[in-house]
Amino acid sequence: MSDEKSALLEAARSAALAAGAAIMEIYAAPFTVEQKADASPVTEADRRAEAIILERLRRVAPDIPVIAEERAAAGQMPSAAPARFWLVDPLDGTKEFIRRNGEFTVNIALIEESRPVLGVVHAPAQGVTYWASGGTAWRQRGSVAPERIAARVAPVRGRIVIHSRSHRDERALADYLAQIADAERRISGSSIKFCLLAAGEADVYPRFGRTMEWDTAAGQAILEAAGGGVTTRDGAPLRYGKPGFANPDFVARGK
Numbered sequence: 001m002s003d004e005k006s007a008l009l010e011a012a013r014s015a016a017l018a019a020g021a022a023i024m025e026i027y028a029a030p031f032t033v034e035q036k037a038d039a040s041p042v043t044e045a046d047r048r049a050e051a052i053i054l055e056r057l058r059r060v061a062p063d064i065p066v067i068a069e070e071r072a073a074a075g076q077m078p079s080a081a082p083a084r085f086w087l088v089d090p091l092d093g094t095k096e097f098i099r100r101n102g103e104f105t106v107n108i109a110l111i112e113e114s115r116p117v118l119g120v121v122h123a124p125a126q127g128v129t130y131w132a133s134g135g136t137a138w139r140q141r142g143s144v145a146p147e148r149i150a151a152r153v154a155p156v157r158g159r160i161v162i163h164s165r166s167h168r169d170e171r172a173l174a175d176y177l178a179q180i181a182d183a184e185r186r187i188s189g190s191s192i193k194f195c196l197l198a199a200g201e202a203d204v205y206p207r208f209g210r211t212m213e214w215d216t217a218a219g220q221a222i223l224e225a226a227g228g229g230v231t232t233r234d235g236a237p238l239r240y241g242k243p244g245f246a247n248p249d250f251v252a253r254g255k
Helices: 003-027 044-060 069-073 094-099 170-177 192-198 213-225
Strands: 066-068 084-092 105-112 115-123 128-133 136-141 147-149 160-163 184-187 204-207 229-232 250-253
Touching (some): 003 044, 003 105, 003 115, 044 066, 044 094, 044 105, 066 069, 066 213, 069 084, 084 213, 105 213, 128 192, 136 213, 160 170, 160 192, 192 204, 192 250, 213 250
Parallel strands (some): 160 204
Antiparallel strands (some): 105 115, 115 128
């Protein structure tokens, strides 16, 4: 990994941890839930975390544009993506945050030529952080030493399929599961699903329904570094900087 990439990765990790600490302060007390124009929920935790991340990324890399969820919701999204930019979801899984089930994350990814080349996913309520750059993926639980992680080779039968708690197209998911022999279903919120694939704790994550690029980029960077991949339903790699920054249906897999 180049010196520049190392510095950017450390900045992203530091920003994610600081944002996570702010999120947990709000999580520990009563908070207000508002609705955005698209009817999705937002809280002070989303806004405060994004402000922290933006300030820290600008401090280290002022020349790299940042596309972040709450800025986009406020209309501050470019019509076309630059060749190199940050993608930020300051609180992925706001619904999980509101439910207080701990399944929410901070996502930060660096995109270069439509690919996520660096990613950090921090789950503050679980005390675990995942990151990747330079072809290796890591996980750190609390203050213990980081450990390298790798996706596993999926078994022929009994693959672990992980999916969202409220899937937007249950029929498509049911049809997909019917193609897998003895599939075991598990449920998880936010980008943790990508990280469980990267750590060899699940095999497939199908997503049928709208997601945004900031939902997936950091998790995809970690999964790819761990030996897995993410493709659209027609088998093409999931790329970034698309018009409107929205994703098509996709399937994430381990090895």
